[in-house]
Amino acid sequence: MSSEFVPIEGKSRGYWFAVAVVAAVLLFGFICFGVSYVEGHQLFGGSNVIPWGMPIVLAIYFIGLSAGSLILSSLTYVFGKVEYKPIARMAVFLAIVLIFGAMISIAVDLGRPEKFWRLFMFFYLNNMTSMFAINGILYGGYFVISILYFGVILAQQQMLTRIMGIIAVCWAVLVHMGTGAIFGFVEAREAWFSPIKPLEFLSAALTSGMALLIVVTIATFKLSGRDIKKEIISSLARMLVVFIIILFVLIAVDKLTHLYAPARGAALYMLAGPYSWIFWFLQIGLVVVIPLVILCNPRWRNSIGAIVLASLSVVIGVFFERYYLVIPCAAYPMAFYPGKVEGVYGAVGYFPLSIAEFGLSIGIFAMLALMFILGLRYLDTLPPVEAKEPATASLEGPAAASEQTSVA
C-alpha cells in the first residue's frame, strides 16, 4: 500500500463556517447537559414507565452505524476487494467517531454521569450477569480495537491490518448482538423480550451503517471536489437492498412470533397501538418501502441522486426504529394483576420531548460532526483529488447530513 490517502485542505470559508456552526450547536448541547446535570433528569422526558430517553436512542443508533461501517471496511482490508479502497479508511474513522458518540450518549443518560468509570471495573466492581457490564467490556474493547485497527491502517502495515480487521469485525458483530441483548433479555417488558433482538439489531446495524456510508461518502467526495466512481456506489446500493430485505424478514418474524402466542397484547400494541404510526410510516415506510422502491426500479437504481435519497431514508428510518423500541415500546403498561389496572399504573406512558433533551441530542450529533470534519483535515483518510484545479474544499457535507438526521 503506497501513500494513496491525503487529508482535505480545509482552508476554504465553507469549511470553517461548518466548523463554527457545529461548534455552536455543540456548545448549546453542553449547556443543556450542564443544566440537566444540576437539575436532575426531571428535565428529560423519561419517567418510571419509560426509563430511557433520547440519549439511549442515540446510543444504540450510533453503535449500529459504527458497527455497520466498520464491518464494511473489512470488504477491503479483510476480503481484499480493492475497488472499495477509496472509502475504506473513511469508514473506519467514521466507526471510531460513532462509537465514541455512543459511549458519550450512554454516559449522559446515567443519573450520575461522574460514576461512568464504574461500568469499566470489569469483574471487580461489576456484576457480570448484567448485560450492561458485559457490554461495558464489548464497547470498551471495540473502541480500543478500532483505534488500533485505524492505527495500523495509517501505518500501512498490511499483515497487521488484516489481523486487526478480522478481530475488529468479529468484535463489531459481538458489540451489536450485545446491544440487542440489553433489550431482548428483559422479560418484564413484553414489547422488548425477544431472543431474535440481537440478530435484528445486527441486521439493522449493517443496513444503517451501509446507508450512512453511502451518504457520507457522496457528501464528502462531492464537497471536497473529488470524483467517486459510480460503480462503487451502485454496488454498495445493491448490497443495501440485500441488507434491507434481511432486516425486514427479521422484523416480520419478531412481530409474528409475538402475535402467535396467546399473550399478544404487546404485539397488538406495537402494530396497532396509539404509536403504531411510527412503526408503519417511519420505520417500515422509510427503511423498507421507499428504499426498495427506489433501488429496485431499473430507471433510478443507477442514479447517484436516487441512491442518496434511498440511503438517507434508511438512515432516518433506522433512527425511528430505535426510537420506537426504546420509547413507545417501553411505554406499554405492565400487567401487575389480571384484569385492567386503573389509573396511571395501567396507562400507556407519556414522553414529552423537552428542550434540554433535544439540545443534548443535537449537541451529540454536532460533536460527532465536528470530530469527523476535523479528523478529515488532520488525518489521511481520503484519496487525493484527481482534478487539476486545487481543491476548493467547502466541507459542509457530513455536518449537514448529521444535522438532517438529528432534526428527523
Place this chain on the structure above:
Amino acid sequence: MARWGMVIDLDKCTGCQACTIACKEENNVPFGSPYENIRRLAPYWNKVIAASEGEYPSLNIEMIPMPCMHCDNPPCVQVCPAKATYLREDGIVVQNFRRCIGCKYCIAACPYGVRNHNYKEQEEHPYNRPDSPPDRSVIGPWPFPHRTHGVVEKCTFCFHRIDEGIKEGKRIGIDVVPACVEACPTEARVFGDLKDPNSHVSRLLATRGSFVLREKMGTRPKVHYLHK
C-alpha cells in the same frame, strides 16, 4: 438467619393509602406535583393499584398494595451492572446509593414497577414544604441516608427499623414492623419471618389460600397476598 416476608390480606385492605403515606414519611421519599404523578416521575416506594374486571353491573375492583416484592430471584439484582442492588442474607433486596450509577436498567427489568428513579434533588424539608423546616430536635436525623438525584431507590422493608430492633433485642414482626405495616388501620399487612413456622405470616400462609404477583416471571417474591 431470618427470611423476612410480608403477607397482605386483600380481604381486609380498603385501599386507604395509609401505607403509601407512612412510607413517604418514614423514608423521606419526595412528594410530587399532580403533573409529576401523571407522568410517574414522583417516586413511590409503596403504591396501591386498582385492578378492575368486568363492566358496571358485574364489576369487581380489587385494591392491590404493592411494596417491593423482595424476590428471591430478583431481576433487578441480575441486571445491575454496578452491584448497587443486592440481596441481603435475610432476603431483603437493598439499594446502595453510593454505588448506583443511575443507568435505570433495573427500572426496565423489574416486573412490578417498584423501582423509582430519583429525578430531582432531595429536599431537606419533610413533605417537600419549604414553609415547614424539619425540627431536628424532635424527629432527629432521617433514619434513611441522604440521597442525591440521579440514583434509583426502592422499598427496603424498613431495614433500618429491623436492624435497630435486632440490636435492641426486640421481637421483629410484633414489636418492630415496617412503617406501612404499623400504619395499616385494618391490619391487612403482616410482617414476619417466613422461616419461623410459628410466626404470624407462616400461620397465615399455611391456613389460607395465597398467591404472589406475576408468578410466571419466576421471581419468587416474598410478599404474599391472601385472596379477597
